[in-house]
Amino acid sequence: MNNFGRIFRISIFGESHGKSVGITIDGCPPGIKFSEKDMLEDISRRKSGKKGTTPRREPDLPDIISGVFNGKTTGAPITIIFQNQNLRSKDYSFVKDIPRPGHADFTAERKYKGFQDYRGGGHFSGRLTLALVAAGTLAKKIIKPMAPSASILEVGGFTNIEEGIEYAVKNNDSIGGIIECRVENMLIGLGEPFFDSLESYISHLVFSIPAIKGVEFGSGFESAKMTGSKVNDVIIDDKGTTKTNNSGGINGGISNGNNLLFKVVVKPTSSISKSQNTYNFKSGQIEELKIKGRHDLCIALRVPPVLEAVTSIALADLLLISRAY
Amino acid sequence: MNNFGRIFRISIFGESHGKSVGITIDGCPPGIKFSEKDMLEDISRRKSGKKGTTPRREPDLPDIISGVFNGKTTGAPITIIFQNQNLRSKDYSFVKDIPRPGHADFTAERKYKGFQDYRGGGHFSGRLTLALVAAGTLAKKIIKPMAPSASILEVGGFTNIEEGIEYAVKNNDSIGGIIECRVENMLIGLGEPFFDSLESYISHLVFSIPAIKGVEFGSGFESAKMTGSKVNDVIIDDKGTTKTNNSGGINGGISNGNNLLFKVVVKPTSSISKSQNTYNFKSGQIEELKIKGRHDLCIALRVPPVLEAVTSIALADLLLISRAY
Amino acid sequence: MNNFGRIFRISIFGESHGKSVGITIDGCPPGIKFSEKDMLEDISRRKSGKKGTTPRREPDLPDIISGVFNGKTTGAPITIIFQNQNLRSKDYSFVKDIPRPGHADFTAERKYKGFQDYRGGGHFSGRLTLALVAAGTLAKKIIKPMAPSASILEVGGFTNIEEGIEYAVKNNDSIGGIIECRVENMLIGLGEPFFDSLESYISHLVFSIPAIKGVEFGSGFESAKMTGSKVNDVIIDDKGTTKTNNSGGINGGISNGNNLLFKVVVKPTSSISKSQNTYNFKSGQIEELKIKGRHDLCIALRVPPVLEAVTSIALADLLLISRAY
């Protein structure tokens, strides 16, 4: 539901067009320097405004309202809030009858019996990833020197981002992408099989990020075509360094000290300017839908800091768990 | 760690060469007909003995030792145990110094400080999936008419299984595979975003299955190369039926009533007869390792019933949760 | 830690002298009418200002910042925040060296390694019960027609509250009290043994309330002196009505439909104006401590709405769980 973790635990709340989005982090060790400033860089990396993202911008100023005293974490829950300021007057009520293809409009309407906040995606909005990024900056401090770094491998099938964006602009359509996340300086021993394998933990959080539809570790799907003698990573020294890294740094669900490596796929943004068909539940007819406004053409561009954040959150919790016993 | 779920909860235990493997299922509704016989078919589908799997066979007889009375579940926890009978006298102690490539030998040694049961993979053994299959047969009853069905799409890069196995036999090597899971008769509304999206829940359990290294829903990684206008599934009637199913039956982390569709990749079996190099932590040298005995050439062949089981377990829990509010 | 519950789940945050205190409620069914106004009555009942409580008053205005749309719950997490406005300039830094007897000053200092927010009790402050009361008003709506009602049985050993308060005033000392909670219209079947018995669930939350040091259900400690033939409650009709209610409405950890009955003891307020001894960790000497300011003489007076709140929260969660299977 809306919290995750065993020791380092996050609880997320808020809606796109409500008063705010925010997150509470429980189980954070006391004594960690933490202030609003520490979040700004990652928040900025997530921001829209670049080519291929929506021109709408919000200040995205974090406000720590609990759990930090004299500039350091206290051991009590840390709540971070972002006021929603740039609320558009746009009318979203149509989505209840005319669900937008690829959106959660239809499933939310059914699951929450019509009571969901449908404005701008409500609680399903990508805006909630802002809260993830905020919590991630704290998690990053805890897991040092482990350091997740995510980068875009391709968008819309193009390995050159510029080219992909131009293609999208030209076609008045959205595109997806593939992001790789790499964590250097991995500790050995993180991951709690049987059920809380490192892959399980990371994928659980990764699939909370809207628009992610796949994840693979190390050689991933490619390994289906390889033989065991090729896929098995040979250990070459007493630190456990392996010659290859087809496992993505994980054996038996536990980190082996080599780089953690995984890729995710981000589907093309659901909101497109292009006309689409959808079912009108009021009229009982399939009809044409044109979503107004300007949209992210490639939401994948904004995913890297979010991916780093959830990876850091997963590692922070597993690190604290590993210290317990 | 070793349990999963919020209402329908499973706790797994046991080792490959200990006394037994087993599982406890808590939160199961009372009044469901359940007996050892109900498990035999799926257990049999998971069994080795077919071409490409190890010739070693165990009877795999389930024993329900609690939670069932007069042939029906009582509401109390259901514990199912499988005695380990076919224990090989083989000496496994070498793996502590000479970890097998691709196995959990090295990571388990470090994480559990040398106290892990290293015989036959111990608690990391694929034998624990037997317990998952057992719990899955009960979950399947709860989620009816939803019905997961998993099938092999390719092994070792061959879409013809026979061909793949022959290739492996000929090369004295192991191969991986890709399995697809499809669930028909899906209910609308399963999945608990923000963090317990349907994808999150399924992937969490899927990555508990040894050797799984990737998962993708619907068009998955392929969608990175597609445009939004192609990926968005158009709703065509008042049941929410969509023309295409690129989302794999999930929008916003919630089932939309269309078939749930996802694929997983199974890496090639780590244990191969072929000689491999590995590091000897005692001698401090890289040395040649030849793993004796006969192994599964393609563990992917045994994964479909396990995949159905974990999918059923995930859906059973989400179904019960959805009834709560 | 700082959250509780399986389906209806609360996460609490904030400090006495920080920016705010608040609570997030997850797992609340959609469609429940809820606004700030609904909380005012219980918040008012908890307020200080009456004889025997501190004259300091805060406006205690709740602000719902997520999870409610068009006046109704949406199914998304509901966060309620109270700004801290009446912050006293008083210096609390002395408590790190000179812990106040009966307070958490010493244990918090050690547990959180000196990083805790020590001002006014920080995260341990009774002010956090304001957040519990807020969440309780929502829980009360969910559990209707079940209706918890708490009342004071005695303070300082006096069954007449006036008399007890006068005794405290006269002696310049604080007093404790005993509160009874009764829930009418109980449903049959709430409570999830083995571990989540109704008594377990309620006591878990009850002992979160600062200053509570004991709880007893039904005849409680008195039943140690009784015989089974007296304690056993005889069922007298097909609704399960019992002639007596020594069990407090609970058999085997499950509600039996009769009134739920339990009592708690509230110890005397730790903060007293009277001079006390304590250890000065800086000087290494026992010294006299006089805590300035005006304090609650009898915090028990403010506990009834808090007790109703946690009882409602426990029942709301157990009710939703009971619907799941």
Add this chain to the structure above:
Amino acid sequence: MNNFGRIFRISIFGESHGKSVGITIDGCPPGIKFSEKDMLEDISRRKSGKKGTTPRREPDLPDIISGVFNGKTTGAPITIIFQNQNLRSKDYSFVKDIPRPGHADFTAERKYKGFQDYRGGGHFSGRLTLALVAAGTLAKKIIKPMAPSASILEVGGFTNIEEGIEYAVKNNDSIGGIIECRVENMLIGLGEPFFDSLESYISHLVFSIPAIKGVEFGSGFESAKMTGSKVNDVIIDDKGTTKTNNSGGINGGISNGNNLLFKVVVKPTSSISKSQNTYNFKSGQIEELKIKGRHDLCIALRVPPVLEAVTSIALADLLLISRAY
């Protein structure tokens, strides 16, 4: 439900007259010496056969079926099973229509819709405390040098046990009792407020023990009649030693290093030989019920090792959690 704990986690299963009762312990650190022999002393202390307890005896032999290798815990889940051997042929089916006063017969029938195993109390049987005692012996090793010790303060109102039992025998009735638990060598800092205070954690588990109806820490209910200046425990040295121990060794929900002290009340055994009235749901009449067989006259006599066990389990989990951050 049927598991408890965050890191050191227990899952209980089994019924009085089923095949077995057992428990799985997850999250136990590796490398702890543990064998069946280690459990025998506490199991023996819980046994019946002494005056005032039922003459029926079972061998109660524990069988560790997973998680221990070469005599030490491995880090994998430890499952301990007790076969039920002394199954009485007695017919219990009457309890579905004629619920025994004070038992869970009525509530279980309603909650589990008639599917519960009603024989000998089924999953509600005191026999499950055998599994708690087993897990407790392992927990005791983890928490050393902390050492819980429980003793009987009074039975049936008599501080002399012999006298109490004679009273019960003479009156052909059952009696209750009060047990005190004391933990010496307490560490400072255990307990995780806000919700997982040390009192919350212990009381949660304590109320899982059948027949417990009240718990009080330190001066408990007595403190309602005392003043703050008397109840506040004065710290007298730099270890945090207090002059008195009215708090039971807990401030703000966190252990303060002084002895942990609490008392519980055990109600008189529900099963009595004496004739009682109850409602016959078939005939719709109140009728006389005489429960055959020989019963515990004072179940309190068997509670001390169970109380030590759950206290140890609570402390083990809180100790491991405290190491995490």
